[in-house]
Amino acid sequence: YRFNANAFEELPSVAPTTWNGSDSDFFWSQTYWPMTPGSTKLMWSTNFNISGATRDPLRYYNGTTWTTPNFLITPAGPASQSMYTCRCIIPYKNRLLAFNTFEGPTATGIATAINYPQRLRYSRIGDPTAATAWDSVTPGLGGVIDVPSDQAIISVEFIKDVLIVKLERSSWKIVYTGIAS
Numbered sequence: 001y002r003f004n005a006n007a008f009e010e011l012p013s014v015a016p017t018t019w020n021g022s023d024s025d026f027f028w029s030q031t032y033w034p035m036t037p038g039s040t041k042l043m044w045s046t047n048f049n050i051s052g053a054t055r056d057p058l059r060y061y062n063g064t065t066w067t068t069p070n071f072l073i074t075p076a077g078p079a080s081q082s083m084y085t086c087r088c089i090i091p092y093k094n095r096l097l098a099f100n101t102f103e104g105p106t107a108t109g110i111a112t113a114i115n116y117p118q119r120l121r122y123s124r125i126g127d128p129t130a131a132t133a134w135d136s137v138t139p140g141l142g143g144v145i146d147v148p149s150d151q152a153i154i155s156v157e158f159i160k161d162v163l164i165v166k167l168e169r170s171s172w173k174i175v176y177t178g179i180a181s
Contacts, residue, residue, distance in 0.1 A: 017066040019056050021049035032091040032128070039127070048087045050102060055110045058085045058098070060129070071134040073103060073121065073142065083121055083134060084110040088156045092163055093176050096128040097121070099165065100153040117152035120145045120165070120174075147172055 025047040033041040042060040049056040057068045071083040087100035098121045104113035123133040124141040134142040147153065151167035158164070163174040 011061060011066075012064065013061070014065045017059065019047055019049070020054035021047040021056060022051075025049040025056075028088050030089050030091065032096055042129070044089050044096070046085050046087070046089060048085060048100075050085070050115065055102075055113070056085065057110055058083075058089065067129075069129060070106065072106065072131065073134050073136050073144070075135065075137055076106075078107070080106040082106045084113045086121070087153060090156055090163070092122075092174070094125045096123040097156075097163075097174075099156055116146070118147040118149055118167075120147070120153070 027045055027047045029043055029045040031041055031043050033039045040062050042062055044058065044060045046058045047056050058071075059066050059068050061067075072080055073083050074081040081103055082105075083098060084102045084104065086098035086102070089096060089098050091097070099119070101116050101119045101121050102110065102113040103116060103119075103121075104110070121134065121136070121144045122142055124130070124135075127133060132138065132141050136142050136144045147165070147167065149167055149170065151169055153165055153167055155166040156163060157166070161176065165172040165174060
């Protein structure tokens with residue numbers, strides 16, 4: 001929904017989109033657009049609905065259409081892997097970061113994805129919708145960091161220029177170093 005004049009209205013979409021979550025599957029939404037000329041603002045949303053056959057993927061909205069992207073995290077081919085959804089998504093230093101991810105074989109889709117609750121996956125600098133943006137095999141593109149803990153990532157928040165990662169019983173921080181790769 002968006003607030004238009006004096007009321008909330010459902011986001012218009014060329015193709016209807018259904019979310020399958022329950023009352024306890026809260027949405028995490030974030031607006032992000034790459035800092036490149038002519039780029040479109042995108043609203044990224046996830047409800048982290050990971051139950052059974054009705055799992056919901058991470059999606060983005062460009063003002064007219066909801067899109068379910070295929071985030072390839074390993075090169076294309078019969079053994080390619082994709083990221084399907086995450087608990088939290090947030091932009092940081094011209095990258096998009098996904099926390100507590102579900103990943104699996106591209107060929108089988110979200111139904112067989114496995115949860116990586118301590119995982120931070122990040123896109124390359126720039127456009128996170130590009131075909132290789134989340135590729136964690138090729139240097140200089142996307143990447144992955146796993147928190148050395150048995151606790152799941154449950155939230156993230158900024159304090160000034162530091163990103164605080166909240167786990168079940170602890171906190172970690174992400175500080176920008178200026179090193180791009």
